[in-house]
Amino acid sequence: MSKRTLPRLTTLACAALLVAGCGSGSDSGDDAAAAGGAGCEAQQGGTLTVQQPFEPGRGLNFLVTDDPSLMQIMSGTVYSKLLEVDPESEEYALTGDLATEWEVSEDGLTYTFQLRDDVVWQDIAPVSGRPFTADDVVATFEGLKASQSPHKWMAEPIASVTAEGDSTVVFQLSQPYAPFLDYMAHHFNVILPREGVEGQFDMGTTAIGTGPYMVAEHTPDVEWVLERNPDYFGEAFLDEIRLPVISDTAAVTAALRSGRLDIATVPFDVAENTFADTPDFQLIEQPSNLVSFDINTTAEPFTDVRVRRAIAMAIDWEGMGESIRGRYNATSLLRPDISPAALTEEELAEVRPYDPEQARELLAEAGYPDGFSTTLLVQQLSESDVREGEWIVADLAEVGIEVEIQIQDPATAVGRRREQQYDLSKAARSVIFPDQTIQDYRTGSRENYAAISDPEVDRMIAESRAELDEEARNEMYREFQRYMETEVAASFLPVQYYQFWVASSRVANYQQSPIYQGSLYADMWVCE
C-alpha cells in the first residue's frame, strides 16, 4: 500500500508534537504532511462538524442503555472515566483520566485509585458545578450493580466500592479479575454524578459529566451540539462540536466535499476513489470490527468437529479480506491492534490453514466424501457483506459443500443466531478487549451463537480472569485461541475490518481510537 495507508500513529499532524504528552520518538511528521494534515499551531476556538450516523435510541442514561450512538456522542466528551487508553502507545496502554494513580494488591482482590482533586461537575442544575469526589465513583458502580444495564456483567466481581476521603476509592473484588482495569477504560464505564444515580434528575434526558464538552443543544434525529466545558480540568481547544445526524454515504460524501462536514466515516471504495491522494482531506484508517463466522454445533452434520474444521479450512479468508474489503487483518479471535496475544499470521496458518485438500480429507473421514448441502445466514450491514457471503459459498463449493445463501437485515440475523436458527452464519462483531471477546463462548452465554458447550473452554476463561500476570495471561489467551481453532472449531472471528475516516485539511491532531474515546476531541483544533 502507498503512503496514504497510514498506520495509526502517523496520522498525527506535525503540529501534534507541540502538544504535551505527544510521544517524542514519533516519526509522524513526514507522513502526516503527505496526508494533507493541517499544519497550523494549536489554537483555541472554532467549530468542528462531525458526522453522527445515528440518533441514540433509548435515552442518555448509561445505566440503562449501551447504544453505540450514545457512546459516540458522550463517552469521553461529556463524561469522563477513571482510566483512558493512551492513543499514542502501540498496545493501548492505560492512562489516567479521573484517576491519577492506581494500585493492585498482591492477591488481585483490592484496587485502589487516587483521584484528581481539581475536578468539578459541569455547571448544570442540580449538580451545579460541585466538586467531583470519590463518592461519585462509589455511586456509579453501586448504581451499575443495582441496574439492569446490559453491561453490568463487567461490574459483577466487584464486592464493594468504598471512598476513603474525597480522592481515594477502593474496589474490593470477590475473586481475582484480571481484565478489571481494561473495563475501567471501556467506553461504557463513565463516571456519573451521585445526584443522577439517585434519581434527583433524569439521566435519560439530562447529561451532566466532568468531561471537556457539555450538551448545548439537541434536536432529535437532526443534530447534537456540544460546547466546551469552561470548568474542564484539562485543556480543550474547540469551542463547539456539532454532530449532525447523517447516515447516507452519498450525502456524507457530498457534505465532506462542500465543507459542511469536517469529519465522517465512509466505506473503503469511497475512501480510495474520492478522498485518497488529495491535499484537501486526511484519510485515517482504524482497525475495527471483526467478521463473525459461526457453525451451529447443535445441527447435523456440524456436531462432528472434523466437518467444522473442514469448513474453516476450505474458506480463503485472507483472499476474501483482500478482495472485498481492501484492507484487513487476518485474525483468530483477538484483535491484533488491541492485544499482543492475538495470534500472528504464522500462528494462524498452523492452526487454521487455507487448505481445501485437507478439508476434503477431513470431510471424507467424517463420512462426507461427496460433501453435503447446507445454508449460510448472512447479516447484511452493507453490500460488501453479501459479496463476502458469495465468496464463502464459492469456496465451500470447491470442497463439495453446496450452500444456499440467506441474506438478512441485522436484527433478524442477530435473533436467528441467538436462537441457533441457522447452519452457517456470517455477521460482524464489535468486541474490543480480550476478556470481552472470549467470555461470549462460555456455556449458555447469550452471544454464544454456535452453542459451544465445552467445560475446557469454561475453565480456560475462568482461569484467564484469575491470572494477574500479564504475560502469563496472554499465553493463556493464545492457548485459548488455538483450542478454539482446533478442538472447538465452531466460532471464528477470522477477518478484522478497517474503518475509514475522512477529515478535512482544516482539522488538526485528529486521531481515532478502538473504543469510543471522545476525550480525544479535547486534543484537536481547527485551522482557519
Next chain:
Amino acid sequence: MIRYVLGRLVYGLVVLALVTVFVFVAITFIPSDAVDVMLADTGATEEQAAAMRSELGLDRPVWEQLGSFLGNAVQGDFGRSFYTDEPVVDLFLDRIPITLQLGGLALVIGTVLGLVLGIIAAVRRGTATDGAVRVTAVTFLSVPNFVLGLLILTALGLWFAWSPPFVYRGPTEDFVSWAQHMAIPAIALGTASMAGITRMTRSSLLENLGSQYIRTVRAKGAGERLVLFKHAMRNSVIAVLTLIGVDLATVLGGTVILEQMFSLPGTGQLVYQAVLDRDYPVVIACTIFYAGLFIVTMIIIDLLYAFIDPRIRAAREAGR
C-alpha cells in the same frame, strides 16, 4: 351526497382495520424483536432480555397484544415507542409536517410541470417539441427517485463542491436553508409524478381536442385559448386528478428513502428506522396514519370529481 360520503368513510374504516390486523400479524412473523436489537453486542444475559421483554409486553401472545392495541387505539392511544418511550402519536405529529412539506412540494412541482409540458406537447402535437417532451417523460418515469436524488447530489458536489444543508431548519426558522435542503429531494420525488402527469395530460387533451364538441366550439368562433383552457382542459382534468391521487402514495413511499438520504427528520425516516429497530408501535401507528391519509385523499378526490363534472354529481344524486 352526504350518504355517499358516509358510505365511503365506512369502507375506509374497514380498510384501516384490515391494514392494522395485517401489519400486526405480519410483524410477528419477522424473526427477532426490539430487545434483540437493543442488546446486540452488549453481553447482556438471557434473564435481562426476558425481563425487558416482559416490561415491553413482548412476551404476551400475539392476539392478546393485538387486542389491547386495538382497544387503546380506538381511544386514540397508539402506544409508546419501545426506544424513546414517547407516545407514538407525539412522535408522528412532530415529524409529519416535514413529510407533508416534502410530499406537497413534490406534488406541486410534478403537477405544475406535468400540466405545462403536457399542454405544450398536445398543442404542438407531432413536432420536435412534442417528441422531446415525450422522451423526457418516459426517461423520468423510468428512473427511480432515489437514483435521481443521488445523481443530483453527486453532480453538485463534484462540479460545484456544493451540497445542501443536512441539518433541518423549518421554513419559518431559516427559509433559505429550508429551501436548499428540500429542493433536491422534492425535485427527485416530483419528477416521476411530472412524467406521469405530462403523459396523461397530453393524451387526454388530444382525445378531447379531437372530439365533436370541440369542433362545435371552434365552429362558434371561440379563440384557441378559450377552446383549450375552458373546454378541453376541464374535461381532461378528471383523469389527471385521479393520477395525482395515486401519485400521493408513490410520493409518500418515496419519502422513506429520500428523507433517510437527505437527513430530513420526517415520518419517512421515522418508519425506516423503526422497521430496522423493530419498534413495532411506531411501525404500526405510522402504517395506520399513512393508510388513513391515503383513504381520506381518495375520498376528497372522489368529491372533486363531482365538483368538476356536473354529470357525475347528477348521477350520484340520482342514484342514491
